[in-house]
Amino acid sequence: MTALAFAVIAASGQTGWLAAAHYWIAACGTALALIDAKVHRLPNVLTLPAFVGTIGLLAGATVNGEQGSLTRSLAAAASLGAGFLLMTFGGIGLGDVKLAPTLGALLGWNSWTALFLGTLAMFLLAAAVNLLQRRFRGRVPFGPYMITGALGVSLWLS
Template sequence: MFPLTRLLAVVSVAPLLRLAVARYAVPPGAAARTACGGCGAPIGLGHPGLGPAARCPACATRIGAPPAAVELALLAALVMLLFAGGGLAERAALAWWLGWAVPLGLVDLAVHRLPDRLTWPAALGTWALLGIAALTGAGSGPWLRALVAGVALGAAFAATTLLLGRRGFGLGDAKLALGVGALLGWYGWPVLLAGLVLTFALSAVVSLGLLLARRVSWTSHLPFGPFLIVGTAATLVLAT
């Protein structure tokens, strides 16, 4: 059984994350959504459509993520925090990153984009909290390695965009990789490598399954952000 306080935390955070998905799950270049697409009612934290049902009570239009998707993702993140290793500061960094990763993954699934207003806070907050972990006992070595790993992974992803265009990773993936690289790199280069191998393996297996089921074609472009998030989370549970 989860402690009641943790379950209450999940319930209290869910509307905020649903609001983030509703605002930023829009096509690239479009302005952030501020109103219900069906009736035009302003979307804010008080809007009843940001509950688990994810429907506007006035017009029944879906608002943001699918029903219960945010809540289930938050429960999965809570389970991960319970099983992941590390001290209090490391867990705080992971919790911060997961809080941004949930809406990022859902937005990427919906519209194939990872908005700057979610990726940058995820990365910068993770670096800062890992810096606190370094100051409170871990030392500068792991933090410097995390910083180098994050920058290197982000630069590598960005390079594929510059070299391959649409066939490479998006710049949103590169910005998401800044925090991913830091979290994995904190625990060592082998953990970073394991995380990347697991991420690409998940991507390959799912892509092949969808291809065999004829849900996608050889030319389809699947969002990579969700694979990067799930691969990182699974690696941190298994390797720490």
């Protein structure tokens, strides 16, 4: 999975610190997606480094003069994290809440539109896959859809 994600990122033609942030999220995201799919958990031991690494790499992109906004990225991270926190009343798990700021930061780097489209992609992807598999019974691991939707939209809009 990681090799496939890396190949997609490389094929996008991205370079620099933003590309490194995509690779970082793909590497962390592969482990997170596999764990979530297996045991319905997104462990802190991976969600925290994913966030810290992403912010560090986006800060590097800022220093390097790459197009994007670290301020908007941080605001988007807070916004998506807060939005997911509110959704815990609707069944979103706390692991998803802890992963949301990482993905919000990546999406927010590009634009507020990217944040909106990335969030929409997360939910549409989860709905489509689960509808096709007829798996709307019980808990659904949402982390894989979050990671795939966010990375896909971020690469598409970058």
